[in-house]
Amino acid sequence: MKKIISIILSIALLSSVCIVGAQAKSADVDLSYAVASDLHYNIPDEELEWFSEDPIYGYANRRAAMENESGLIIDEMLKQCAENDDIQFLLISGDLADNGKSLIEEHYAVAEKLKNFEETTGKQVYVIPGNHDYGIPGEYCVTGAEEFKEIYANFGFDHALTVDGLSYTANLGDKYRLIALDSNDPDKSTEDGMTDHKVQWVMDQADKAYADGRYPILMLHHNLLDHMPAQRILSHNFIIRNHTATANKWADAGIKLVFSGHEHCSDATTHTSPSGNTISDFATTSLTMYPLQYRYMEMSEDTITYEAKTVDSIDTDALVEMVDGYSDEQIAEMNKGLNAFAKQYLKNGVEYRLERGFNDEQLGIKPSDVYYTLVRDVVDTFSNVLNMPLYGEGSAQELAREYNIEIPDSDYKDGWDVATELVAAHYAGSEDYPLYEKDIKILFLVMSLVIKSEFDYIDDQVFYQAAAAVIAAQGIDSMTTIIDMITAEEEGVTAGEYLLVAIASPLLDSFANDDGVDDNNGAIDGYGKTDTGANIGANLGSTALDLANKFYTFLRYLVKILNLWL
Secondary structure (H helix, E strand, O other): OHHHHHHHHHHHOOOOOOOOOOOOOOOOOOEEEEEEEOOOEOOOOOEOOOOOOOOOOOOOOOOOOOOOOHHHHHHHHHHHHHHOOOOOEEEEEOOOEOOOOOOHHHHHHHHHHHHHHHHHHOOEEEEEOOOOOOOOOOOOOOOOHHHHHHHOOOOOHHHOOEEEOOEEEEEEOOOEEEEEOOOEOOOOOOOEOOOHHHHHHHHHHHHHHHHOOOEEEEEOOOEOOOOOOOHHHHOHHHEOOOHHHHHHHHHHOOOOEEEEOOOOOOEEEEEEOOOOOEEEEEEOOEOOOOOOEEEEEEEOOOEEEEEEEEOOOOOHHHHHHHOEOOOHHHHHHHHHOHHHHHHHHHHHHHHHHHHHOOOHHHHOOOOOOOOHHHHHHHHHHHHHHHHOEOOOOOOHHHHHHOOOOOOOOOOOOEHHHHHHHHHHHHHHOOOOOOOOOHHHHHHHHHHHHHHHHHOOOOOHHHHHHHHHHHHHHOOOOHHHHHHHHHHHHOOOOOHHHHHHHHHHHHHHHHHHOOOOOOOOOEEEEOOOOOOHHHHHHHHHOOOHHHHHHHHHHHHHHHHHHHHHHO
């Protein structure tokens, strides 16, 4: 059951709610630069490999990364940065190569591109490693820390003021200092390698920056703050350990601006320490996955403005020369707009990955388990409902009506189409999915259909226990009391609906606590503008009681909606 809840929860949580912020560029710009992340360069295949029957997007892999196109996408990003006279520097927050640990040739290719960029533009590039870039040399790893440092010596290390392993500092313009932190564990796959030494090293470098009359900017691969609802539960390997305590320390050390990657989403999140110091973590999406974006930043004393830049075209003639198997139709779709092509490619790749995750091994079950039949039946039902046509004869809408569930009309073809649309929205950032949005409603109703059709013979107590487990996993046990209070007051709330409320609670948590920072285009206060007293006052307005009231309001509202839907 835990695995099933995890699957449903993962899909339900793929949209977070953000309030659009106004963009206000300062006329007195001290520094302007570009930030890219997760280039994931791949040596192109000789010929396309197909994973599904889709004639256009069937070569989408489980990572949904445009591997064959990656080098050309990087080339276009560098071309845009070269043509933008305002860009002084380029920062890259890790995962330069996709198979960097085992194929050192990928690193050589990326370094050559960056070298050519520097030589032709005179603009300095600064990089840090990601979890794909180096490891402990052995049978399956050829790129160690020393090899990485040697290959990318000219992109930070040779210009460094201070070097600590693969971490270093460097000046940016006249007022700022980059603290480039290696957040990786070379012996791990995705999780961070943060230590007390690294946390303290960052604080020491921030102190030195201020002593030298400079403002510190931090860049690391792993996320400092949550970039999706319940990220610490669903993607705990993507956020640094003890992240709240660390964010407080770094904020109090005077760091306002942090760049990260790893999660492959475009998201800006702000955190205020108990002392009233604010720190913002800008996660930049993978350059070679939808939405094919990087950031343009401008810094002044009062304001930090940011803008998402998109790669929407590549040299498709060069692509056809490199890789056999592309059809005229595929190339035509790319040439219409690479960003739109990348979105559908992402959706196909995500569906392929999740469907593969429905096997026994990925679910962590085996036939000898006492709950095997239940789990297998539920997963198969869930998969079948997602693959059903959403409308028409033999559709999910038709089946849902047998359980008094009315799925509203839309342009979606099936449940996968809805779910992957929300995944794409998470990657692109600046999502605007209020709880009453049709997309969210359809997804909840599809989930309801699975619950109604498969779980109707299960005792209600099982649902209550599952909901409690979901809530406890989120670390917000106090919500149990709130949900009990709501469900006790509402007539006709079923156990299945109760479970849906529990699954939705992280989404509601994100909605209730949104920090109002737009993910892609907007502005935050600059380093010269600080009012800790006002920040503390704002935090006092978000007490536990206030949060409980907000949760109560939103959960009560959702239960009422569910009563209308189901």
